[in-house]
Amino acid sequence: MNSWKSLLGISSVLASTRRGYDFKRKLTNPRCGECNFINTTGHAIMSSATPNLSKMDKKYNCNSAVIANMNSGEEIDVDVYINGSSEPCEKIPIFITENERQLFDLLLKCTEYHGLKAELRVAGGWVRDKILNKTSDDIDIALDIMTGVEFCEYLNKFTSDNLGFQKSVGVVKRRPEQSKHLETATLNILGFDIDFVNLRCEDYAADSRIPIMRIGTPKEDANRRDFTINSLFYNITKNCLEDWTGLGISDLRSNIIRACGAAAETFSDDPLRVIRAIRFSSRFSYKLDDEIINAINDKLLNELLVKVWIDRHGSPIVQVTRPRIAQELVHMLARENIAQAFDMLHSFKILGMLMRDGDQQPTDSIIKQGNDMIQALSETFCEISDTNLAMKYTYLGALIYYFKEEKYSPKQTLVERVIKDNMKLPTKHANSALAIAKGVDMYHALYPDIDKVQLGLAMRFLGPLWKESLLLSTCVPLNGNKLGVPFYHQVMAKVDSESLEQVLTLKAPITGDELKRVLPKIRVGPEFKSALDFQVENLIAQPDLEKDMLEQMLKQHFVKYC
Secondary structure, eight states: OOOHHHHHTOOOTTOOOOOOOOTTOEEEETTTEEEEOOOTTSSOOOOOOOOOHHHHHHHHTSOGGGSOOTTOEEEEEEEEEETTOSSOOEEEEEEEEHHHHHHHHHHHHHHHHHTOOOOEEEETHHHHHHHTTOOOOOOEEEESSSOHHHHHHHHHHHHHHHHSOOOOOEEEOOBGGGTBOOOEEEEEETTEEEEEEEOEEEEEOTTOSSEEEEEOOHHHHHHTSSBGGGOOEEETTTTEEEESSSOHHHHHHHTEEOBSSOHHHHHHHOTHHHHHHHHHHHHHTOEEOHHHHHHSSHHHHHHHHHHHHHHHTTOSOOSOOHHHHHHHHHHHHTSSOHHHHHHHHHHTTOHHHHHOSSSOOSOHHHHHHHHHHHHHHHHHHHHHOOTTSOHHHHHHHHHHGGGTTOEEETTEEHHHIIIIIISOOOHHHHHHHHHHHHHHHHHHTTOSSOOHHHHHHHHHHHGGGHHHHHHHHTTSOBTTBOOHHHHHHHHHHHHHHTTGGGGGGOOOSSOHHHHHHHSTTOOTTHHHHHHHHHHHHHHHHOTTOOHHHHHHHHHHHTGGGO
8 A cells, every 4th residue: 555645645734944943932923022932841842642553554554654753743834813814913833743744634635535615723722732832632623614523424434435444433412501512523543532523603592591502603613712822723724823812822922811701701601611710820820810810709609609519419400510620620630730720729719619518528727728738748849859759649638638537427538528529539539648648647657766667567558659648748747847858858768778668569478378387376367467467567677587587486476376
């Protein structure tokens, strides 16, 4: 079979002068003056998720050798059009990976093959991230004259006729009662999970808040999106950037989160956008627009609270479900600025709403203590700078520390109620947070003279989260004083000098029938476990203990079982 490019017969519409990518390059706007786009990570990230090339051979019936590596690509200067202007106001460089270029060329070739007049646009987050010099594999394709499902049918016909394969199409139905107004078609191709959707406009009947969706114009679609920085389009057909609100690019430059329409109205349409505003503000360290701040008032929060409570108690029609909120929380916990996000949730009185369900557990004062602990943890983490720590669990451990021992009911802890039931986070989040919080007391018991055996046992209890719990222990006051970073380094030095990390996989060498031979009267159960623990403790203290010596020690310690 011919190569991928020859099969399609395309020369890229994205072709431009190839050059090195300067991430601190100044952009000069001939009409708006000089401004800067700086890569906030401080280094070049030039690829999206790399696809599995061995699988691509089977999926696309082509040799993976001709699929360009996702690390390669080119920087292109694209024209920027504001509010549908006839002339571009500036050029902005964006980096297109090789696989993104091939994807866009494939989509364009599909429209050409079928004689479609559709304009293809990448919408939202991908455009924002490209302008900010960030990698992104979140590609949403917006269509102006048909639905996403219809376009996917054309795409499958094209790939079937020309490349010998078709892809399965998933359809996410509209749920306007949950502010999900778009029927979305999803399809995986070239290693990308792509959402296809039509540009939309929402009209409201006089007696209903449930929107009537129709295919809209780019301007209508942009103005119905949540925030201006998410309202930008990359027009694949015309190879240009479009800013139909007139504020998207300027707000990226000014580091502002601004609603596309009136903030109060957009939050009323979809109250979840309040939490999304906080997520984006903390993620990018952007300032919330004053109109957004003023819109987050008691009336709006009460509306959000009622809708969240109704969802929990079985209403079939509710805009804001706890699982939708959980998705936003998961995104927050996956980013670097977790502490900032939680501080904003607390300052806007949203954190307590998410943690409770119509009752007063945990109390406002306990929630405040948890948020204060998160902020202290953030400062300590900056001093330690261990990027291998599971910080999302550690921050949750800080949040729940002050009610880690409380029961919500005879069969459920308050931690389970808050994290699993109310915040709708996975069970692993609840279990990990609770283990980290409980480990704090074990570390405090080691102060000031660190006992090797007790430290090893604490590490075994905590497993892979032992460092996370240690970090939290430095922030929790002991007798009124925080142990701080010096204690963290003191413990880590002890772990290194005694090679204690091996205790995580340490096992008792004398078990089962062999243990029954050594201790004939021992019974399976707590007695058996105590004999196993005895061996582990002694091996932590003396790693070179021989097996026969352990047998003698067991007989001496457990005389009644001999």
